[in-house]
Amino acid sequence: MRLRVSKSKMAWFMFIGAFCLYLIHSNQSIWLDEGVTARVMRDYGFFDIITKFSPLDFHPPLYYVFMKVWTTAAGHSEIALRLPSMLFALLAGGVVYCIAKELKLKHALSAASLFLLQPLIVYYAQEARMYLMAVFLLSVMYYCSLKKNYVGIGIAAALSVMTFYGSIFAIAALLCWHLWKQEYRSVMALSMGTGVALILLFPLLSVQLQNAQTQLGDVGLWRSVLGTVTIKNLLLIPLKFAVGRISFAPKPLYWFLSGIWVLILGVLVYLAARKNRELFFLVIAPIVLGALASFITPLLSYFRFLYIAVPLSLLLAYSSKRAYIVLGFGIWSLTYLLFPLFHREDWKSLSTALSPIETVYGVPSSLDPLRYYQDSVRIQDIRTTRSTSMVVIPYTFPLYGITPEHFGYTITKIKQYRGVSIEYWRKKVENK
Template sequence: MKKVIAIFAIALSLRLIGLNQSLWLDEAVTAVVVRDLSWTQIMTNFAPQDFHPTSYYLLMKLWTTFFGLSEISLRMPSILFSLGVGWLLYRLKGLWPAAFFLFNPLVIYYSQEARMYLMVTFLLTLAFYSLERKNAWLYCLAIILAFQTFYGAIFFIVGLMFYLLVIKNWRFLMLTFGSTLITVGMAMPLLWQQWHNSQEITALVVNWKNVLGTASLKNLLLIPLKFSIGRISFEPKAAYYLIAGLWTTMVWSRLKWRDPKAILLMTPLLLALVFSFVSPLLSYFRFLYLLPVLAILLNQGLKNNYLKIFILIGFIGFSLVYLLFPQFHREDWQSLARDLPEKTLVYGIVSSLEGINYYRPELLIKDLRFSALMAKQLLVVPYTAEIYGFDYQKRLIDLGYHQKRQQTYRQLVLETWVR
């Protein structure tokens, strides 16, 4: 038990490093939604324009009511869910799979993000745990809640169906079908609205498909790579791909592929690849829920404890690179917002500047695409302008402006234009 306590204590400690770093755009959206909207407004006003179910936002609304809206508070549920996954893996398969998951660099990165990906990972792991423990009611509840948290859970749920078919567990196969019908039926009215709106956005926003993750070889290969080394990247790229490629090959070659549970790892990826030809979503972070399966298969494939220790040290090493070097942290809206003058107007793509809204809610933000520009000086944050296919520089130059100053922050730019 001392080893278990030590592993979880270290895992928690690592997750607390830099937890107060700046929120990035999607996290700021979460924060602003739960800060500014009522429970009803989240479900009726916000949800139809979003791409996710409401469960996570409602949970965060409840959480922030008691614990506030600081960066640490907003991210703490993800930390707790990740530790919960580790505990389920420990109870199910022992300490090694739990450690492989808890110290996986991608898990540590997203444990520090105020989004729904660790919540759905916990729920799907709970479903698998309930299956192994033959707890039908908990299994059905976990399946239903998982889809109500993240629609992408459907790929894992279908993978469960194939897995149950292979192991000939007919009872739980029927339970999976029934639970899926219930949860999809519950979500369908909202899902239909969101699907329609997403198609409109995809048509209007020039490069939106690239953000979502098109069905490409690059996006497909990034999944095992990021599952193995996390979100870090460095120059020169040749060295990065060499190191990352060798490490990824070693990790994935050690998985026990002959185990039927490998179906749970590969089926969701294959289904998502096919689906992405219709509607892009092949981004690696959407499949965090596969990492518990990877941890189990890795443990089963490694027979040598020294090799297990080596891989665990590698995971911790990559995690520390992210945690200790700020250049790998998220967009620095915190510093940018702090440097903005009092009572100023900020121009940009309004929906992409929620980071400013979170840190400086008193400031007025205007859309650079549609606003009448009359002032002699403009503060411009051109974040996502390229994604929207908006040539903001051409518009400003055509109106007689020229760039006077550019201030750079991590992954962000603040420009001053004058005429």
């Protein structure tokens, strides 16, 4: 007798399974960007987030305001900070399912599975940042455009811009498509929603742009971190969407396995593009627009285009090989989840090696994760204050050109942790 399972039960199983997957090692150490989120939640009130923190940041304030509400109720543990991203990933997966149904895709559950298991989505579902919130809002925007819900289009577009500035490229891509199709009511809805958001954000955005230009001038290598237009940064986009944020030795094996997987997915996406050109356009156009904008200000990093996971998953669902793609995504995602080697920087372990009354030298703006785990540690800016012997955390030093030799020190001891380290510096004794 053949066992039949209803689609509703399969959907529940899929979403519960994805949530359980996201919970694996979700208490791993927070890293620099998440440390910023944690510090803002702890040190700033609602009004202060907008007036004091955001002018010095590079993102709009809506995510932080939302997280302030959340952490007031849920607390500040690693899981509590990351749970909203997990929930936004699940919600976006639900919207992908609805979009697939609207597109008359026969395998809507496969489309949702392809989204939920996509390695980069799994990684950022475990990150206390605004990217999955933006992905959810942009998926709602696209669904509303299919349903001709013009109010919904405008609201979703506005909220996405107020969550993440990079949303503008997804909005611009959809706007261009509607212009091409002469769907002017959708164009108007997108334009009005985006315009309202930019008008509201303009006083803040103008200050942020000034501060960004100052920082780009002060920190010479900051442009390369943000993402200039290079062949490497362009190639990283398909690579990371295919295999996620993992890399391993030997490198030839990694490049062979990941390269084959990228090639397979690329061929399947190309074949699917013949069936739905709009989805293909919504994958490619934001990257092209982002690359063009990066000639003016650097922002060409793959995670800033996380929202293309939505049309990408829908395209792959057209393939007759979708079950194998789901399996492949699952393998790459589990490789990240189950092996701590691929997890975030281990600030948690580093903090246990420091005394609560320790004085640590480094770049203060780069040590928010340390403050999260060891709030009592005294942090000194190594650029302005030094002593004969120092406990140093050299995180981001290459960006600022800081070396022990530059200040006349030698390294006497190093403690290594995943992605971070503690160094012990001593002043060189001059021979007379």
